Amino acid sequence: MRELAHESKCGETILLKTFFLGIVLGLVAAAVALYAIPAVDQEREASIVTVSPNGGNAEMFHVNIPMDRVMVGAPEQVVSVPPGLAWPADEIMSGVRAELFKIRNARDTVVGVAVRTAAQNNGQDVIDWVLHLPARGSLFVNMEIAPREGGYRLGQIRSGSREFGQFSGVMTERWVVNKTAEEDAPTGRIELQASYVGQLAPLEPVE
Amino acid sequence: MKYLVSLLLGLLVGAALFAAGLVYNPFIADRTVSPLSVTDAEVISLNFAMVPAESIVYTNDGESVQAPHPEKVLQLWEPTIRMTSAMATVMRDARNQVAGFGVKFMSHSESTRLLRGEAIVDSVWYVYLPEHGSIFIEQTENYFPLMREVAFSAWKSSANSWRGNWFGDLTAGPGALGTARVSGGSGRLDGLSMEGVESMTVKAFSTEAGLVSADGRLIIEMP
Numbered sequence: 550m551r552e553l554a555h556e557s558k559c560g561e562t563i564l565l566k567t568f569f570l571g572i573v574l575g576l577v578a579a580a581v582a583l584y585a586i587p588a589v590d591q592e593r594e595a596s597i598v599t600v601s602p603n604g605g606n607a608e609m610f611h612v613n614i615p616m617d618r619v620m621v622g623a624p625e626q627v628v629s630v631p632p633g634l635a636w637p638a639d640e641i642m643s644g645v646r647a648e649l650f651k652i653r654n655a656r657d658t659v660v661g662v663a664v665r666t667a668a669q670n671n672g673q674d675v676i677d678w679v680l681h682l683p684a685r686g687s688l689f690v691n692m693e694i695a696p697r698e699g700g701y702r703l704g705q706i707r708s709g710s711r712e713f714g715q716f717s718g719v720m721t722e723r724w725v726v727n728k729t730a731e732e733d734a735p736t737g738r739i740e741l742q743a744s745y746v747g748q749l750a751p752l753e754p755v756e
Numbered sequence: 757m758k759y760l761v762s763l764l765l766g767l768l769v770g771a772a773l774f775a776a777g778l779v780y781n782p783f784i785a786d787r788t789v790s791p792l793s794v795t796d797a798e799v800i801s802l803n804f805a806m807v808p809a810e811s812i813v814y815t816n817d818g819e820s821v822q823a824p825h826p827e828k829v830l831q832l833w834e835p836t837i838r839m840t841s842a843m844a845t846v847m848r849d850a851r852n853q854v855a856g857f858g859v860k861f862m863s864h865s866e867s868t869r870l871l872r873g874e875a876i877v878d879s880v881w882y883v884y885l886p887e888h889g890s891i892f893i894e895q896t897e898n899y900f901p902l903m904r905e906v907a908f909s910a911w912k913s914s915a916n917s918w919r920g921n922w923f924g925d926l927t928a929g930p931g932a933l934g935t936a937r938v939s940g941g942s943g944r945l946d947g948l949s950m951e952g953v954e955s956m957t958v959k960a961f962s963t964e965a966g967l968v969s970a971d972g973r974l975i976i977e978m979p
C-alpha cells in the first residue's frame with residue numbers, strides 16, 4: 550500500500566515537472582518565434598532602373614487612366630471619383646485639385662500609390678507629386694507649372710524617405726494618349742520618369 | 757500520454773504568459789511628452805479626423821478592421837500595396853477653420869519588433885495649405901502603445917469596445933528626438949527643413965470597426 554502511494558506521488562511530481570518544463574519551453578518558443586519570424590514582410594518587385602548617359606539612374610512609372618485613379622478631388626465635379634466623395638466646398642479649397650493614383654512600373658505591375666496636387670493660388674501656383682512605394686520609400690517632387698516643348702513637365706525632387714532619402718534629381722510627367730483599339734484599354738497614361746542623382750558629400754579638408 | 761498532455765498544456769501556458777508579459781511589460785515605456793510641446797519656436801498646428809468615415813477618402817486592402825470610405829473607393833489589394841493604406845483628409849487650424857488638405861500614406865514596416873514594443877508604420881504626409889504652401893512629412897510611427905492600451909483593452913472587454921481618453925504621440929522618428937522630418941515645397945515654406953510630431957486622441961474604439969471616435973494632430977515647428 551505504501552509503495553503504491555509512493556509510486557503515485559512520484560508520478561504526480563514528474564507530471565508537475567513536465568508541466569513546468571512545458572511552460573519554460575512555451576516561453577522560449579514564443580520568444581524565438583517572435584524574434585525569428587518577421588511580423589511584416591513587404592512584397593517586392595525588382596526595380597527597373599537604367600543608367601542615364603549623363604550620370605545618375607532613371608526609373609519609369611506610369612498611371613493607367615482611368616483604372617488606376619483612386620480619387621479626384623476638385624470643386625464642383627459633375628461625376629465624383631470615387632462615387633460618394635464629398636470634397637470640401639470651403640472657399641480656401643476652391644483652386645485645389647488633388648488626385649490619388651496607383652502607380653505602376655515598366656512591367657505594368659502596381660508598385661505603389663501617389664498623390665498629384667495642382668493648386669492655383671494668387672500667382673503662387675503649385676503642382677506637386679508624392680510617390681509612395683511601400684517596400685522602398687517615398688519621393689516628393691515639385692513640378693514646374695508650364696509644360697516644356699514636347700508636352701512634358703519637369704520637376705525637382707525636393708525630398709525623399711528611406712531608399713530615396715539620399716537622392717536629389719528630377720522627374721518628368723507626360724500625358725500619353727492610348728491609340729490602340731483594344732477593348733478595356735486605358736484612355737491614356739501619365740508617364741513619370743524619375744532621374745536620381747546621389748547627393749554630393751562635402752570633401753574632407755586636406756591637412 | 758498524460759505526460760504529453762501535461763507538456764502541451766505547459767507550452768500553451770508558457771506562450772500565454774509570454775503574450776501577457778509582452779502586453780504588460782513595464783520596461784516598454786511610453787513616450788508621453790513630445791519635444792515640440794515645449795518649444796518656443798513658431799509652430800503650425802493642424803487637426804484632422806482619424807476616423808475613416810470622417811475623412812474625404814480612406815482606402816486599404818479592404819480586409820482590414822478599418823473599412824474603406826466611401827464604400828466604392830478603389831482598394832489597394834495588389835500584393836505590393838496590400839499592407840498600405842491611404843487617407844485624404846481636411847486639415848483644420850487651431851481655430852478649427854479649414855486650412856487645407858492632407859494625404860497620408862501608411863505602410864507596415866519591416867522594422868517592427870514586437871519584442872521591443874515597436875509596431876512600426878512607415879508613413880508620409882503631403883499637406884497643402886493655401887496660406888502657407890506645401891509640406892512633405894516623413895516619419896516612422898509606433899502604434900504599440902495604442903494597441904496595448906486601447907485595442908487590447910477593447911479586445912478584453914465583453915462588449916469588444918473601449919471608451920475613454922487616450923492621448924499619445926505616434927511619431928517615433930526618424931529624428932533623434934523622435935520627431936518627423938518635414939520639408940517645405942512651396943509658398944512661404946519653400947525650401948525649409950523642419951521637424952514635426954503627429955499625435956492622436958482616441959475616445960472610442962471597437963474591435964469590429966476600429967477607431968470610432970478619434971482625432972489627429974500635426975505639430976510642425978518652424979525653423
